[in-house]
Amino acid sequence: MKAARLLAIIFLGVVAISAVIPHVWTPEEYGTQLRDHADAPPSRRFPLGTDPLGRDRLARLLYGTRISLLLAPAAALLSCVAAALIGGIAGFTGGWTERIVLATVDLFLSLPWLLLLLMVRACLPLNVSPLASMAITFLMLGLLGWPASARVVRAAVTRFRAADFILQARAAGCTQWRLISRQLVPNVMPVLLAQFWTSVPLFILAEATLGMLGLGVSEPLPSWGGILREIESGDVLSQPWIAAPVLLLAAVIGSFQLISPREDYSV
Amino acid sequence: MKTLGIQLVRMAILVLLAALGSAILVRYSPGALVDERELDQRMSTETLAALRNQRAIDNGLGSGLFRYLQKAIDGDLGKSQSYNVPITKLLRENAPATLRRVGIGLGSAWLFGLSLAIPVAYFRSAWMLDAGTALLTSTLLSLPAGVLAYLCLTIGAPVEIVLLLVLTPRVFRFSRNVLVQAYGSTHIDMARARGIDELRILFAHVFPSAAPQLLALAATSLSMAVGAIIPIEAICDAAGLGRLAWQAAIARDLPLLLNLTMLIALATTAAMAFTEVVTGHPAENTR
Numbered sequence: 001m002k003a004a005r006l007l008a009i010i011f012l013g014v015v016a017i018s019a020v021i022p023h024v025w026t027p028e029e030y031g032t033q034l035r036d037h038a039d040a041p042p043s044r045r046f047p048l049g050t051d052p053l054g055r056d057r058l059a060r061l062l063y064g065t066r067i068s069l070l071l072a073p074a075a076a077l078l079s080c081v082a083a084a085l086i087g088g089i090a091g092f093t094g095g096w097t098e099r100i101v102l103a104t105v106d107l108f109l110s111l112p113w114l115l116l117l118l119m120v121r122a123c124l125p126l127n128v129s130p131l132a133s134m135a136i137t138f139l140m141l142g143l144l145g146w147p148a149s150a151r152v153v154r155a156a157v158t159r160f161r162a163a164d165f166i167l168q169a170r171a172a173g174c175t176q177w178r179l180i181s182r183q184l185v186p187n188v189m190p191v192l193l194a195q196f197w198t199s200v201p202l203f204i205l206a207e208a209t210l211g212m213l214g215l216g217v218s219e220p221l222p223s224w225g226g227i228l229r230e231i232e233s234g235d236v237l238s239q240p241w242i243a244a245p246v247l248l249l250a251a252v253i254g255s256f257q258l259i260s261p262r263e264d265y266s267v
Numbered sequence: 268m269k270t271l272g273i274q275l276v277r278m279a280i281l282v283l284l285a286a287l288g289s290a291i292l293v294r295y296s297p298g299a300l301v302d303e304r305e306l307d308q309r310m311s312t313e314t315l316a317a318l319r320n321q322r323a324i325d326n327g328l329g330s331g332l333f334r335y336l337q338k339a340i341d342g343d344l345g346k347s348q349s350y351n352v353p354i355t356k357l358l359r360e361n362a363p364a365t366l367r368r369v370g371i372g373l374g375s376a377w378l379f380g381l382s383l384a385i386p387v388a389y390f391r392s393a394w395m396l397d398a399g400t401a402l403l404t405s406t407l408l409s410l411p412a413g414v415l416a417y418l419c420l421t422i423g424a425p426v427e428i429v430l431l432l433v434l435t436p437r438v439f440r441f442s443r444n445v446l447v448q449a450y451g452s453t454h455i456d457m458a459r460a461r462g463i464d465e466l467r468i469l470f471a472h473v474f475p476s477a478a479p480q481l482l483a484l485a486a487t488s489l490s491m492a493v494g495a496i497i498p499i500e501a502i503c504d505a506a507g508l509g510r511l512a513w514q515a516a517i518a519r520d521l522p523l524l525l526n527l528t529m530l531i532a533l534a535t536t537a538a539m540a541f542t543e544v545v546t547g548h549p550a551e552n553t554r
Contacts, residue, residue: 004278008275042381107284110536111528119528122294122516205411212413213513228414234504236421246414253409 008255015252019069021236022062030055030063031220042241049241059111061245064222068204069252071138074201078142080192083149088188091157092152092180101154108147114209116144130221137223141203149195156191160184193213194261201256208249224249274540278533285532287527290332344526347517354526357511365500366509369492372430376488379431380438385469388446400443406438413493416502426505433495434488441484442477449477486542490535 018025026047028034033053042049048057067085090101093178106118122142128136159164160183169183204224211217211225227245234242298466309319335345344354387393387400407415416429449455452472458468474481493509500509515523 002463016382016482103280103284107281107288110490110539111285111532112282112490112535114494115496115528115531118290118497118512119292119524122519122521122524126519131546184411201409207411207545208411212411213416213498213516215516232417236418246410249407249411249414250406254405257405257409 005258008258012259013252015065016069019062019066022059022066025062026041026056026059028056028059028245030060030222032056032059033258036041041239043167044219048244049239052233057242057244060222061248064224064227064245065248065252067134067217067222068224070209071134072141072203072207073196073199074137074204075142075145076196078139079203080149081143081200082143082146083153083195084192086146087150087153088180088184091154092184094158098141098158101150105147105151105154107145109244112151113144113206117141117206117210118213118215120144121210126215130217130218133216133218134221134223137207137210138203138240141206145199145203145206149192149199152195153188156188157184162189190261197256199255199258200258204249204253204256208226271544274544278536278540282529282533286336286444286525286529287332288530290335291399292521319397320471321513339529345522347419347515347520347523349515349523350519354523357432357523358508358530360510360527361506361511363498367508368500368505368507369425369496371427372434372496373488373492375431376434376438377491378487381442383439384443384446387443389452389465389469391447391450400439404439408440411498413424413502415496415497426499426503429496429499429503430492433499434492437491438484438488442481445480445484445500446473449473452476454473457504482542482545486538488534493531493535500533 005188028046032055034050036054036058037046037050039052040046040054041051045057048061050056051060087099092097100195117140118223121136124136140184164177164185169179174183207216207223208225208228211223211227212229214229215223217223224245228249231242236243338345344358346352347354349355352358353488354516383400387397390396410428412433415432416426419426419429419432454538455468455472458472464469492534496507496509497512499505500507501513504510512527514520515527
């Protein structure tokens with residue numbers, strides 16, 4: 001298991017470096033349209049061929065990877081911060097605040113996440129610039145992804161609230177702020193970290209699904225969702241190289257699953 | 268009876284909150300107050316004023332929601348903006364196909380998931396079996412439902428197979444852990460020591476102790492199935508509520524989307540409330 005984790009970390013490192021410096025693999029830009037090379041099969045110049053607009057598929061894949069690998073963790077961070085604040089306040093204060101937060105969490109969790117994302121996305125303008133669509137997509141993931149983590153954080157904080165060391169700190173005259181910053185936060189941090197690593201692959205998959213449905217990052221900006229959408233218009237059986245993004249996505253998500261802290265799946 | 272009452276009240280509050288949340292989103296979404304008819308230059312000042320008055324009444328959050336709920340009780344869910352037909356008609360036409368798919372997909376996912384989880388939990392020392400199933404389920408979990416739908420579409424597999432591929436790894440992972448826990452109890456060791464056969468141990472001891480958690484998972488898997496059916500029906504172009512939700516999102520048909528959200532919220536909260544009444548165990552959503 002340790003070897004598999006190490007391999008996963010190395011693989012993710014290689015993918016991240018390739019995404020940061022894509023020129024190592026291809027000199028082309030993701031948006032350059034080479035009309036003389038439209039729909040070209042893989043070659044030395046275009047290792048994954050080109051799309052119907054003559055854009056290098058490898059360049060688009062690498063730039064798309066950069067966007068997904070940079071913004072999915074950013075969205076996960078945002079959702080973890082929200083979860084820490086909301087779940088932390090609920091767990092620490094208890095009473096009505098806790099009940100209201102739990103009811104809100106229940107409300108969010110009773111709806112399938114994708115439907116919630118569709119609902120919110122549909123309420124926002126669809127004809128926006130590619131950069132705005134990218135910001136909307138990942139902000140939406142970050143702002144709607146907190147409830148499951150908030151529930152976990154609340155449970156952890158409730159447990160710690162009744163712990164002996166908190167009682168001792170209170171008895172020693174520890175102020176509320178010091179209690180939170182010095183006692184509670186360091187103990188809740190591993191829980192938050194686990195939630196962060198669990199959220200990253202979830203957000204990557206959610207972006208991919210939204211992109212496939214045409215509600216994610218819009219063209220010409222590449223993202224995994226948008227790139228996966230392109231395979232719908234191709235034929236995987238006669239052009240198997242167009243499935244390369246699927247393999248990369250599966251490998252990246254699989255690697256994230258390997259390096260994530262092991263979850264307790266019991267419900 | 269008291270638990271049932273509490274659950275019904277809780278369900279009603281959750282659905283009302285879902286309606287209110289959706290109504291707020293619809294009311295304050297960009298372009299919600301724009302009426303294209305105002306661009307018609309033939310409209311007189313009085314007609315325009317009447318239109319604005321009507322819109323102000325329609326868009327009032329509290330009154331609008333109250334009127335919507337009042338009409339919904341009578342079976343009138345309003346009109347779809349993109350299809351220009353009553354929403355009730357659209358739901359009636361599309362719901363049976365989705366219900367059938369979700370039913371078949373969920374049923375077969377549970378059959379396959381449990382059939383895989385039982386031997387894995389029973390032969391805990393068989394690491395090859397455990398690793399093999401973990402690899403298979405991890406691979407399936409690493410792919411978005413849309414990609415699985417596309418791959419199945421390419422080879423001509425039915426939509427239900429996609430749902431099966433999406434749900435089986437989730438059902439397997441949860442039920443495997445629950446069954447491993449159940450098999451690890453001391454009373455199972457005691458039963459084995461007394462020479463009770465394995466089939467009897469499974470049905471009389473393992474399943475009953477794992478039942479509350481498995482039932483909780485059953486309720487949650489409905490929410491998972493509904494979430495998965497949207498990209499599947501959209502990619503496979505199969506008529507149903509999932510495709511309807513996607514088309515409503517693309518066309519920004521917010522009234523239709525609001526009703527679909529309400530309907531799905533009602534179904535999933537009912538499933539979770541039912542589980543909590545039956546087991547007295549909260550149905551945790553695990554996403």
